[in-house]
Every structure is written in structure tokens, then in C-alpha cells.
Amino acid sequence: MSRLVIGVLGLQGAVTEHINQVETSGCNGVIVKKPEQLKEIDGLILPGGESTTMRKLIERYGFFEPLKQFSKQRKPLFGTCAGMVLVAKELSASSEAHLQLMDVRVKRNAFGRQKESFEAVLPIKGLDLPFSAVFIRAPYIEKAAQHVEIISTYENHIVAAKQDHILVTAFHPELTNDTRMIEIFIDMVKKSKNTVAL
Numbered sequence: 001m002s003r004l005v006i007g008v009l010g011l012q013g014a015v016t017e018h019i020n021q022v023e024t025s026g027c028n029g030v031i032v033k034k035p036e037q038l039k040e041i042d043g044l045i046l047p048g049g050e051s052t053t054m055r056k057l058i059e060r061y062g063f064f065e066p067l068k069q070f071s072k073q074r075k076p077l078f079g080t081c082a083g084m085v086l087v088a089k090e091l092s093a094s095s096e097a098h099l100q101l102m103d104v105r106v107k108r109n110a111f112g113r114q115k116e117s118f119e120a121v122l123p124i125k126g127l128d129l130p131f132s133a134v135f136i137r138a139p140y141i142e143k144a145a146q147h148v149e150i151i152s153t154y155e156n157h158i159v160a161a162k163q164d165h166i167l168v169t170a171f172h173p174e175l176t177n178d179t180r181m182i183e184i185f186i187d188m189v190k191k192s193k194n195t196v197a198l
């Protein structure tokens with residue numbers, strides 16, 4: 001069977017770290033810089049970075065509608081940190097939401113100044129052993145619809161979740177050597193390919 005092709009939206013943020021993890025996990029990693037490339041990939045990672053800047057670049061490079069279409073086709077998406085902000089249907093503090101793909105309300109920079117960046121060892125649904133999660137000016141999910149599966153919480157806040165073909169984490173799984181989080185995503189991509197093939 002040919003290798004799965006996982007794209008990383010390459011407009012801004014932690015792109016190469018994700019590509020490295022994708023390749024370590026046995027898939028082909030592609031930096032996506034043009035909307036046409038979305039046709040060539042089986043799943044897409046929206047990396048961490050700065051969501052407001054990413055939104056501007058999404059508009060500038062004509063990605064807004066193509067990304068919505070990508071999701072409409074139920075192709076798997078993985079939003080990490082700023083990527084989670086981008087997919088949320090709602091943002092708190094009346095900020096304007098972006099792609100609005102997942103039924104969650106996200107609070108940006110939610111852990112406050114004392115906790116600009118920190119590491120926490122978290123139990124994750126589906127993993128036998130806890131995951132060492134790196135948070136950098138991280139958001140969290142303030143509110144999730146019933147059909148959103150909560151995968152992990154930290155101090156009672158939702159920091160990882162899944163809805164259908166969309167996975168999100170408030171932390172940066174690509175900044176550790178642990179590839180188990182990306183493997184959860186790769187499994188989703190594998191399953192979606194099998195469903196399409198049937």
C-alpha cells in the first residue's frame with residue numbers, strides 16, 4: 001500500500017516540526033503553501049503559531065474556501081494550538097471566529113501570564129501512558145457540544161478533543177519526541193481512506 005500523505009499548512013508557525021513527526025511515523029509529509037495542494041493530501045495539520053496572522057495569510061493565499069471544502073469532504077484535520085483556534089466555531093471575548101468547523105468555543109491565551117508556557121503530563125484517551133504536553137500561550141476549549149469527544153483535560157479545562165474527522169490539541173505535540181499524538185491522527189486518516197475506498 002502506498003504511504004499516506006499528510007500536509008502541514010505552511011503559512012506560518014511550527015511547520016517543520018510537524019513534518020518531521022509525520023515522516024518519523026512512516027507517512028509522507030508535505031508543506032502546503034498553495035490551495036491546489038489540498039487535493040494531493042490525505043489529511044492536514046493546522047500548526048501552532050499565531051492564529052490572527054494565520055487567518056490573514058489564509059485569506060491572502062486563497063485558502064479560506066478550499067479549507068472549508070476540505071473539511072466538507074470529511075478529510076481529517078488536526079489543529080494544534082493556534083490551529084485549534086482556527087477550527088473553532090466560536091471564540092470567547094467576542095473575537096471573530098475563523099474556519100468554524102468544530103462545535104466548540106475556544107478561549108485564546110487562556111492560561112494567563114503566569115503560565116505563558118509550561119509542560120504538563122496528561123492522561124490522553126486512547127493512550128496507555130500519559131503524554132508530556134508542551135503549552136505555549138495556549139488556548140483551551142471553554143464549551144463543547146455533546147457530540148464532541150473530550151480526549152484530555154488539564155485543571156478541568158478541555159485541552160484535546162475530537163469531532164468526527166477533526167482532532168485538536170491546545171498543546172504542541174510536535175515539540176516532543178513522542179509521536180503518539182500524531183499517530184492518533186494518522187489512524188483517523190487511515191480509517192477515512194478505508195471508508196472512501198469501500
Ligand SMILES: NC(=O)CC[C@H](N)C(=O)O
Nearest residue numbers: 048049050051081082136
Ligand atoms: N502556540 C500557539 O499556537 C499560540 C496560539 C496563540 N495564542 C493564538 O491564539 O494564536
